[in-house]
Amino acid sequence: MSLIEKAGATVLKGSFDKKDAPKTKNKKKPVALAAAAEAEAPAPPEREPFDLDFAALSKEGIYSPEDRSSQLALELRAVKRRLLRRIGYLRASAERQAFRTPGKQRNLILVTSTRAGEGKTFTAINLALSLAFEDQIETLLVDADLARPKVRERLALPAAPGLADRLLDPRRDVEAMGWRSNAAPLSVLPEGDRFDRPADIFASQKAQEMWTDIARANPNRLVIIDAPPVLAATDAVILAKYADEIVFVVEANSTPEAAVAAAVDELIDINPNISLMLNRCQIGAGGAHYGSYEYYDRSEAAPASAAATPSSEG
Numbered sequence: 001m002s003l004i005e006k007a008g009a010t011v012l013k014g015s016f017d018k019k020d021a022p023k024t025k026n027k028k029k030p031v032a033l034a035a036a037a038e039a040e041a042p043a044p045p046e047r048e049p050f051d052l053d054f055a056a057l058s059k060e061g062i063y064s065p066e067d068r069s070s071q072l073a074l075e076l077r078a079v080k081r082r083l084l085r086r087i088g089y090l091r092a093s094a095e096r097q098a099f100r101t102p103g104k105q106r107n108l109i110l111v112t113s114t115r116a117g118e119g120k121t122f123t124a125i126n127l128a129l130s131l132a133f134e135d136q137i138e139t140l141l142v143d144a145d146l147a148r149p150k151v152r153e154r155l156a157l158p159a160a161p162g163l164a165d166r167l168l169d170p171r172r173d174v175e176a177m178g179w180r181s182n183a184a185p186l187s188v189l190p191e192g193d194r195f196d197r198p199a200d201i202f203a204s205q206k207a208q209e210m211w212t213d214i215a216r217a218n219p220n221r222l223v224i225i226d227a228p229p230v231l232a233a234t235d236a237v238i239l240a241k242y243a244d245e246i247v248f249v250v251e252a253n254s255t256p257e258a259a260v261a262a263a264v265d266e267l268i269d270i271n272p273n274i275s276l277m278l279n280r281c282q283i284g285a286g287g288a289h290y291g292s293y294e295y296y297d298r299s300e301a302a303p304a305s306a307a308a309t310p311s312s313e314g
């Protein structure tokens, strides 16, 4: 069942600076040919705003804006607060101003983990929904797990061009390919066409330019990237180069500590801004989704884990 509504609101418009546009390598191309190539650039389809079926989502344990006092909503609040503080989004005046300055903002947040099935997609979706619906923060959720994309399926969005298509063709406009929620400042960039060797393309210059474009398109926007696991392929490590903050999901009582250490070890030299998040943590009678959210301190041998008490930070 598709939840796309045939409503009449506009799609998110592209807002790239010309100077940020990817430079064409073929400088010798005759002007007329270049113009013809421009004209052939695929026009992205105008996407209609989508509606989320929160009743169905909450059955799967996913955030629902109606349920503000749920355990998950409380846990997410604590996670978000720490995350926003770490990237400088919550800080006052000067630092907040720096966040808004193109090139200085730290708005690309990569969600990864050791291996498949530990809750990366669950976490990425929950964070994005909670930021957009509860805090009204402009949020873009990107499915960058090209081998096992799950965001679209989870949000009941139809197949459509997305990240892989933009990586293969820089003329495509990321902003126009995003599905836009009709109820909150949330866009979703799906995985797009199937692509067999994501690592090659993630490592390209084109990819780097694309992430810069996405970060700069709106300095106030947070970009949540649902990444592949670290130990499955090199994609996540490559993506970590572009990210400003890494949320590393650890499945409580399941992910072996040695595997976490190996995966974090791979990431930390590329990008030391890693926060560990303990998923499926059982605390107290009701159980909890997120038990811990800690900054990874490389001086510590094992990940810190303290129960997050959501009420203490307002």
Ligand SMILES: Nc1ncnc2c1ncn2[C@@H]1O[C@H](COP(=O)(O)OP(=O)(O)O)[C@@H](O)[C@H]1O
Pocket: 060, 061, 113, 115, 116, 117, 118, 119, 120, 121, 122, 123, 150, 279, 280, 288, 289, 290
């Ligand atoms: N804290 C949680 N509470 C309930 N279900 C969860 C939780 N974390 C993960 N899941 C479920 O476990 C499955 C695997 O999670 P998923 O996010 O798809 O893993 P990954 O993206 O790391 O491969 C999904 O069905 C997801 O909904």
Ligand SMILES: [Mg+2]
Pocket: 120, 121, 122, 145, 148, 150, 226
């Ligand atoms: Mg996933």
